[in-house]
Amino acid sequence: MSERIYVFKLFERFWHWSQAGLIIFLMLTAFDIHGTYTIFGFEKAVAYHTIAAWTLIGLWVFAIFWHFTTGEWKQYIPTTEKVVAMAQYYLFGIFKNAPHPFRLTQLRKHNPLQRLAYLFILVCVGPLLWITGGLYLFYDKWAAWGLGNLPLEWVATGHTVGAFMMLAFLIAHVYLTTAGHTPTAHIKAMITGWEEVD
């Protein structure tokens, strides 16, 4: 017996997909800048990366406003409840067709592992990328800001570390979208807003 619940509101879905597109484009240009391959070339890749970064910042302003006005920010409060159960499910249960230990509701749309992962991205990877990326963007202002002695190497290396973490997250995240009620249930939910649950 399955039922459908409305988990992702229109803005949330818009936010998610535009953010996904921007992050993938940022990744693409990032490793072009990094010298891993050449698609646009350093100069254009830097320009596009900068535009995409500013666009993402703009999107985040709306997203943050939305999260606080709707109270949705609470979805990211970490919990230890069922974390072990979730881990056990991904490691063993999923192969035995065991029941999903977490039942999603409108108030708890992320499972405990998701909450932890997203929180990690929000408080660690995100800030690392934004701070180092912002410093990179305003490299010419460092002296005026009293950061004249900040080694560019730290900023550059920090930004690269953040990029690799984001890429690893992206891969795992995309894969885990297939770990729902059916392999496409989570993806459908993120498109239509409606998730099928047991």
Add this chain to the structure above:
Amino acid sequence: MSHLITRVALALCCGVWLAASGPTLAEEATPEPKPLKLTTTADHTKFKQLQKTFNSGPEVTKACLECHTEAAGQIHRTKHWKWEYLNPETKQTLGKKTVVNNFCISIASNYASCTSCHVGYGWKDASFDFKSEENVDCLACHDTTGNYKKPPGFAGNPVVKDTEFPPGSGKIVKGIDLTKIAQKVGKTSRDTCGACHFNGGGGDGVKHGDMDTSLAAPTKEVDVHMDAEGLDFTCGTCHSASSHDVAGSRYSPTAQDKAGARVRGKADKGNPATCVACHGNGPHKKEARLNQHATKIACQTCHIPTYARGGVATKLTWDWSTAGKRDKDGKHITLKDAKGRITYESRKGDFTLAENVKPEYVWFNGRVDYTLVTDKIEKSEQRTQINKLGGSASDGKSMIWPMKVFRGSQPYDPVNKTLVTPHTAGNDDTGYWKNLDWDKAITVGMKDSGHPYSGKMEFLKTEMSWPITHMVAPKEKALGCVECHSKDGRLAGIQGIYIPVRDNNRLVDTAGWAIVFLTLLGVFGHGALRIVTSRKH
């Protein structure tokens, strides 16, 4: 009725006014201003002093000095006259009179040839009178006809009558008409400066690489400022002279100009020939990040992508050690490449030449220490630096500068451990270019420069750096980011700074890709296992 009266009155008034103003208009029309807009207030053809036949350079100078009474005295104080320069920082006495290079080496004992580029007449040996006013050559810099020539071998004198030179050679040097030239004097030009500076090192483009005859009337591509159909700068536009002293010196260059753009009225003793002197220190309006680059990178590094861009090749190496070969008839040999450029001469040795050359890059703070003929040199595997450039990433005064590095091998005294000054040019028994005898040439040359020669000679590998600063390209042709932001970019050899991409952290890259790979592996493994196990159920 009143209407009619008004009209009549008006007509009368107009008639009277026309009658009165008619002759006045005609009077005003007669003295039209001259249509020609001259850049000078003097037409030298009108001066009595110049309406005569001149038989020598000094005769012209005497005429010039009758009006320009202080000019010779001003020239006497300059490097152009003295060929001597005391570097205030290193305390070395430099200038052409003293330094040794790795092209034609030294002027000692070769005056009559070298001084064809001296702003004077008659410097044929070390006894030249530097106080002589009439021996100042005004025409070298102020000729506007392009006909003024000072052929090598005449000690800086022009040839006024057809003369066989060298004597007995059957070659005739044409005489020039100094009167016509003197009557047409004017401001300096790219041609007058270029007569010597384009031809340094003994030929077109040989020495500098960023200066050759293509700058006489360059395209925008070759030099955005001198562009003959555009901005049309002369040399003097940047190298502005004051009391005949021309600004800008390679002996003590301005590597970093913190003064910003020059403004009239601002107290400033800086060099007016720097880029910053006009463009200031924040010239990039769209990309502020480039201004940050400009705190460490000289403008020239990005804005002169290559030198020798005007179609004239510059010399890159000169190996004197192979000089002296003769053909089977005992005659001098000259070899040329496919483009007709000389690559070997018996009297000079082997050369390599190139166009569109990428500079080499170094940290440079403006300090230059020369290896002089008095300096002891230990021969080693490393090339001896004729001019050693100061600079580092950390001294706060250095910028990354483009250089032409000229490499060669030249005669050296292994006993006294010094460079030597051979007698090369000269129609005599000891000049190397005629007789290919090093021993005689060095003995005579060292006697002239006043330094000891042991009688033994070897060849020493040397290099000399020439800052690249001319041939600034249009901004669209400035270096792209990737020229340096890449693994083996132009700044691959520059130490002490972090350059993104070039200096990507290898550990982070390795660990990062390992994590990405492991994540992928985990994801695919997990997915595969799910597919396999789901089939069982």
